[in-house]
Amino acid sequence: MATVELRFSALPEHVRTARLVAAAVARRAGVDEAVLDEVRLAVGEACSRAVGLHVSNGVSAPVRVALTEEEKKFSIEVGDEAPRAVSGRATDGDGAGDALSGDESGAEAEDEMGLAVISGLVDDVEVTSDEAGGVIRMSWPTADASDPS
Incomplete structure (x- = not known):
């Protein structure tokens, strides 16, 4: 199992680099x-x-990205260290318990939109978060090395 890890300052200009590295490692791992x-x-x-x-x-703290090549799967974990309120407010995206206004509700709506886009792109995705931060785990199947097609 090979893993590539990236850590980058939380600056928008570093996102492009993370995308390029992820695509290169995914290609090498055998993602279609x-x-x-x-x-x-x-x-x-x-x-x-x-x-x-x-x-x-x-x-x-830096944003963390781990790219893992397994036998028949390529996985990516993107981790942050932004604390989430765990008690008194829903964190599963169903909207229950959310009593936000102004900028917070706009930021949360943008966050939910980003998660919806990811869910639409990736069949195997898991989002977890707690008071220490969050992780988005995504995976894609890879070509089986023994498959001649």
């Missing part, structure tokens, strides 16, 4: 060429979301 645009877009959304969360929460 037709899916590489989806990989690029999903990583871009996840990294942009992490950058936005770091900026809006004043987090100076």
Whole structure:
């Protein structure tokens, strides 16, 4: 199992680099060429979301991206260290318990839109978050090395 790890300052200009690295590693891992645009877009959304969360929460820690090549799967984890309220407010995106106004509701709507885009691009996606930050895990199948087609 090979893993490439990236850490970058929470600046929008670094998202493009993360997308390019993710696509290159995905190609090397055997992800179908037709899916590489989806990989690029999903990583871009996840990294942009992490950058936005770091900026809006004043987090100076880097955004983390782990690209893992497994036997029949290529996985990407994008992690942030932006704290989430765990009690008293829904964090699963169903809107229950949200009593936000102004900029916060706009930021949350943008966050939900980014997650919806990722979910539309990636069949296997998992989003987790707690008071220490969050992780978006995405994976795609890779070509089986023993398959002649």
